[in-house]
Structure formats: C-alpha cells, structure tokens
C-alpha cells in the first residue's frame with residue numbers, strides 16, 4: 307500500500323509506462339471491490355475532517371442548460387447573475403451557437419483545450435455547434451411542441467419501426483430488446499431513400515441530453531486528434547486529476563438496462579436523440595473545416611451508434627449536477643450536469659463522510675468528519691428526506707436499494 311508521495315508517484319508511473327490507465331486511487335484512498343458489489347473508495351489510513359481527497363479538474367462531457375448558455379462561463383462555469391450581470395459579454399459565436407466567457411483568460415484556456423490543431427482556432431467546433439442550432443430551428447419549424455409520449459423525430463415510415471418502444475413496460479426490458487432497438491435504428495438510418503422528417507421536436511430534456519452527447523463526441527474527437535490535449539493526470543503527486551480520457555469514461559458503471567427498466571420511455575427517447583444527431587451530416591456537408599471537414603469528423607463517430615450509446619450508458623447514475631455558487635443559506639440552482647469521471651467511484655451513504663464543492667470548472671471532494679483507516683468514503687446522492695422517500699429516490703434514479711446503517715435505523719424507527 308502506498309503511504310507517501312514518493313511511492314504514489316512510482317505506482318502511477320508504472321501505469322503510464324505500461325500505457326494503461328491508473329486506477330482512480332491516490333495516496334489517501336484506494337478504489338476496490340465492495341463486499342456488496344461494484345467498486346468503492348476506501349481510506350488507506352485515518353483522514354482528518356475537512357481534508358481534500360480528490361480534485362477533478364473538469365468534466366469529460368458536460369451540458370449547461372440552454373437558458374443559461376450566455377449566463378454561464380463556458381470554461382469556469384461562473385454564473386453572470388452572481389456578478390450582477392444579465393449575461394457574459396466575451397463570446398465566440400456563429401449561427402446563434404457558441405461559447406460565452408466571464409474573462410479573456412477563460413476564453414484563452416477554453417480555446418487552447420478545444421483546438422483540433424494547436425494554433426488553428428476553434429472554427430470546427432463552432433461549425434458543428436452552429437449546425438446543431440440550425441437543426442433545432444428546422445425541427446421547431448416542422449413540428450409543434452408535443453409531449454414526450456407523442457413526440458417523433460423520424461417520419462412515418464421510420465417511426466412505425468419504433469412504435470413498440472413508446473409503450474414499453476419495465477418487465478419487457480432485456481439486454482436483447484435494447485440491443486435490437488439500437489440495431490434497428492442504425493439500419494433504418496443507413497437505408498437509402500428512407501426519408502427522415504421531424505414531425506415533433508425533441509423536448510427540452512432530450513435537447514440537453516443531445517448537447518451532452520455532442521460535447522462528449524467532440525471531446526473524443528479532440529482526444530483522438532490530439533492525445534496530449536486531454537491529460538488524465540494533471541499532478542501526479544497530489545489529489546488533483548484531469549478530466550480523464552475516453553478509456554476512463556468507459557470504466558464507469560454501465561447503467562443502460564437498469565435505467566431503461568426504471569424509466570422505460572428513455573429507450574425510445576435515446577433512439578430519437580441519436581436520429582436527431584445523425585441529421586447533422588447534411589447540414590455540415592458543404593463546410594470547409596480542417597483538417598478533414600466537420601461533417602467527416604462527426605460521420606466517423608456517429609455512423610455507428612456505439613459512441614453515443616457508450617455515453618448514454620454511463621450518463622445516468624454517474625454524472626454530477628453543476629450548481630451555482632449560492633451561499634449555503636440561499637436556494638441554489640442547477641445550471642447543467644457533467645461527468646467528473648474519477649469522482650464517480652464514491653458510493654452513496656445517507657450519513658456520508660465526504661461531500662463536494664465546486665471550484666470553478668473543478669469539483670473537489672473532501673471529508674466532513676474524521677475517517678478511520680479502511681473506512682469506505684461515501685457521499686450522499688440525495689437530499690435529506692424521510693427514509694421511504696430516500697429509498698424510493700435511490701431506487702428510481704440510482705438503481706439500488708439503500709440499506710445503509712441510517713436507513714436500517716430509520717426503517718426500524720418507522721415500524
């Protein structure tokens with residue numbers, strides 16, 4: 307077991323030398339299998355209250371809700387409202403798409419991270435996001451707003467192929483059924499002559515999910531073009547870690563089937579979102595991005611549903627809300643959500659020993675009481691509420707039945 311900085315450096319160097327990913331562990335804790343299934347983080351030794359144990363520099367993929375797009379800095383997530391402004395004025399935009407910043411420094415950092423070729427700007431990113439906004443406008447013009455249940459992205463001939471998914475029941479959900487739905491979607495979209503028309507627009511949650519997926523796809527495109535640009539580890543000798551790589555994202559727990567069992571309507575919804583993203587190709591066809599056009603770049607990652615599906619499989623049950631910085635006494639607002647990959651190994655406890663705070667783009671996890679050696683480090687996934695509500699919330703949104711010591715005690719008091 308590594309106890310000091312020197313040993314920790316050596317153990318991480320071993321992974322780098324082997325060309326593999328270091329595990330999400332550091333000198334304070336190690337990640338390993340829990341007795342109740344899945345992985346968890348366990349203290350290597352005693353940790354005092356108020357000790358920072360992990361700092362994740364940024365999300366692998368994230369989305370800021372559309373109403374906040376001009377009000378939240380694309381780099382540090384600062385909320386203009388908290389600085390007495392209605393929106394940020396430093397912007398990079400095209401076709402109503404773009405990124406808004408609280409300072410030139412944030413703009414510079416963001417450009418540096420998003421350049422496909424160093425020193426050649428972010429035109430490719432703006433073109434793809436511009437096409438995304440044009441697609442939303444087209445979709446809105448060709449349909450009226452509908453409920454999730456009645457919405458269709460695809461035209462009559464294709465929507466009938468997915469009709470059975472609209473009324474899916476939990477008990478019908480199997481891995482086989484889900485795999486089949488995705489393979490039908492891919493086949494339908496690759497059928498020449500199948501007209502795909504929007505008869506109903508995507509709802510707001512579906513559009514935000516599409517933005518999260520696009521961000522993840524663009525991050526992967528960048529990572530493949532510039533492996534140096536996405537550093538998994540920013541400081542080897544401390545608790546600080548980067549946004550991670552695609553391989554790190556794939557290591558997260560896959561919640562596809564439990565998610566669809568809990569909310570069967572999401573399968574049809576996810577297929578609709580994929581169909582929507584595929585409609586970006588024709589809108590980008592004439593663009594002259596670099597080094598290959600934005601349309602070619604997207605086509606490489608969207609022709610098959612594999613990358614989109616991998617992102618969707620790990621979004622539920624792993625991502626964190628991006629919240630404003632309202633003082634504790636005031637009500638805070640969720641501005642979006644992000645995959646802080648290495649923070650997703652902390653399991654839940656209704657009486658947690660760690661919590662998190664946002665520091666700009668980063669999220670820092672820290673202890674809220676003294677922790678003993680070998681104790682599991684757990685965060686709370688839900689707000690405090692009566693035990694029945696907590697258990698129902700965790701079953702619905704996190705796919706497990708909580709039987710932590712607090713729940714057992716509270717259940718005993720109720721009965």
Ligand SMILES: C[S@@+](CC[C@H](N)C(=O)[O-])C[C@H]1O[C@@H](n2cnc3c(N)ncnc32)[C@H](O)[C@@H]1O
Pocket residue numbers: 342343344345346558559623624650651652653654655704705706707708709710
């Ligand atoms: C964010 S992940 C935590 C890491 C996860 N255990 C892993 O191996 O990747 C959340 C998932 O962990 C599991 N989990 C978290 N807390 C749990 C608990 N108290 N009891 C049982 N399972 C839990 C559930 O499957 C949940 O959907």
